[in-house]
Amino acid sequence: MSEHLIEIEHLRQYFPAGGFGKYKKFVRAVEDVSFYIDKGETLGLVGESGCGKTTTGRTMLRLYEPTGGRFTFDGDVVFDVEKKQYADMLPYRKRMQIVFQDPYASLDPRMTVGDIVGEAIDVHKLAANKEERFERIISILERVGLNSEHANRYPHEFSGGQRQRVGIARALAVHPEFIVCDEPISALDVSIQAQVINMFEDLQEKMGLTYLFIAHDLSAVKHISNRIGVMYLGRMVELADSYELVDRPLHPYTKSLISAIPIADPKQARASQRIVLEGDVPSPLNPPSGCAFRTRCPYADERCAAEVPEWKEVEKGHFSACHHIDKCN
C-alpha cells in the first residue's frame, strides 16, 4: 500500500509524426517523468508551450494511450505499460476528472448547462430517478457559485468566468477525488482569475480534492500549489515545495523562467536583473542529445551534450536534473 494518492513513474508519451518503418518519427512529448501527489495536495506543473505539461495530465487520464510508464492511483495500478496492465477506466473516470483550458471550446453549445453537468451523472448512474438527478445538478451548480436558474441555459449565454464554473461543475458532478486542472484560468480576464482560483481553493478544502494544476503562469501556480514541478521539452527539470522553488531555484532553466516573469511592481522591476535566455525552445521532434536545455543554457559543456542528467533529490524534497547544480548556485 503506497502512501501517495497519485504515483507516476517514468511516464513517456510519444506521438507518431510521419515516416515509415525504421524512419518513423516521433514527437517525444513526455519523456521519463516521475512524481507523486499526496491526498489533499496540489501539485503545480509549469513550463512553456510544448513542454508536455498538458500531455502529462491527459495521459494520466488515458485520454492518450501512454507509450511507457506506470501510474498507480491510491495503491491500485491504473496502467503499467511495461507489464501490459491496463485497468478498466470507467470506475477511474469517476474518481479522476479534468477541467479544460478553453471554456468556450470545451462545452457543447447545443446542450444546456444542466445536461452538461447531468451527463456525467447519467454515465456513472449516480442518480436513481429524475428528481434526484435534478437535485444533484442544482447542488453542484450552487457549489460553484451558479444557481438553479442557470441549469436551463446554454453555454453561449454565459461569460468566460461563468463558463469555466460550468466546466468545473461538470468535473465535480461525479464527486471525484482527483482533478487535473489544465490551464483553467489562462483564458480568463485578470479580475476573474482570482475568483476562480479562490473557488478551486474552497472546493479543495470542502471536498478534500487533490489537484494537478497545470499552467504557464508561475505566480498563479505558486499561489495555489503546495509543490511545483517545472517541465522543459518533455522532461521534468525541477520539483520542489512552491516557496522553495521560487526562492531558491536550482536548475538554470527555472532560474531564467522566474527572472523572465514581469513583476507587477515598478520599483522592483527597475531594480531586477533579468536573465534573458537566447534562442527558442528546440523542436520536440528532434530534441538535443543529453540535457534538453543545453542549447540555451549558459553553463552547458560537453558532458551536457553526452549524458542525460540524472533526476535526483538534491536536498530533501527538492529534485532536479542538471549536471552543474553546484556550478550555477
Add this chain to the structure above:
Amino acid sequence: MAEYLVDIKNERLSFFTPAGEVKALNDVSIRLKEGEVLGIVGESGSGKSVTAYSLMGLTAHPGKLLGGELQFNGHEIETMSEKEMRKIRGNEISIIFQDPMTSLNPVYTIGNQITEVIRLHTDKDGAQAKARARELLELVGINEPDKRLKQYPHELSGGMRQRVMIAIALACEPKLLIADEPTTALDVTIQAQILELMMELKDKLGMAIIMITHDLGVVASMCERIAVMYAGRIVEYGTTDDIFYNPKHQYTKGLIRSIPRLDTKEHERLIPIEGTPVDLLNPPAGCPFAPRCDAAMKICLREMPPETSFGDVHYTKCWLSQKEEFEKGASHE
C-alpha cells in the same frame, strides 16, 4: 509644431450591431509626447484596442466615430480620407498585433512582406529595399538574415515571427508604434526577449510606444504612463508609480490586489473583484464599475463621476475620490 505627438480629446465611438449600439469608447482622452511609452491596461472589451485602432483609422465596420478630436503629429485623423490615411499608416504610425501566427501572410516570404512596406512608402528600388529589409532583420536580432528573407512564416517560431512583425513595423522608422498585446501569445522566456528588444529599439530610434496589454507586470517594467480602461472609459490615468503605489480608483486597486504575486512568503488568500465584466449593450447608468465596486454609493449608480485630478498627470473618475477631495478641501477651510 504641436506639443503632443498624440492628442486624443473626448473620443466617442460606437459599434452599431444588430443587437443594438455598443458604446465602445466614451469620452476617452489620451496625450502622448514624442518618445514616451504609454501602457493601456484593461480587460477584454474595455476598449483598449479600439482606442489604438481608431488612431490608425482602422475602425472596423459597424464601428463609427461619433465625436472627439484625434490629433497625431499635426494630422487631424478624424477628418482624413482613406487615401491620406494610407500614407500615414505604416509610415508614421505602425502597429504590431497580438498573434504573429495570423498577422503574417502565409503565402509570401518574409523578405517579400518587408520589402512591400518599404517600396510602398519610400522611393527605394528593389535592390535597395532588399538591403534595407536585411538591415531591419539584423536590427531586430534575427540571425542569418539572408536565409530568413527567403523563408515563409511557417518556417519560423512564434518569437521569430513577432520579431519579423516588429521589423515590418519599423521599416519606415515610425514616430509611434502601437503594440497590441505583442507578447500575449508568447512564452515567458520569449516574452522577455521581445520586451527587451522593444525597449532597445525605442532608445535607438526614439519612437513613442502605446503598449496595450492586460498584464500589469508588462506595463510595470516598460511604461512611463498608464491608462486604466474599464467599459470604454479611462477610469484612471497616471505615471507608473502613481498607478501602482497610489491607485485611486477602486477598479485599479482591485486589479492590483487580485493578481497573485511571486514574492509572497506565506499563503494569502487572493482578493478578487467580484461580479462579471459589464455588458456594453446595456451599460449601467452611472459609473460602469459601480455594480462590482465594494465602495459604491448611491450617486455612483445614477451619474458618471467627473474627473478628479491629483497633480499634473494623475487623474481618476470616481465619486469616492471626488468626495475625499471635497472633504479635504472643507477641512482646510
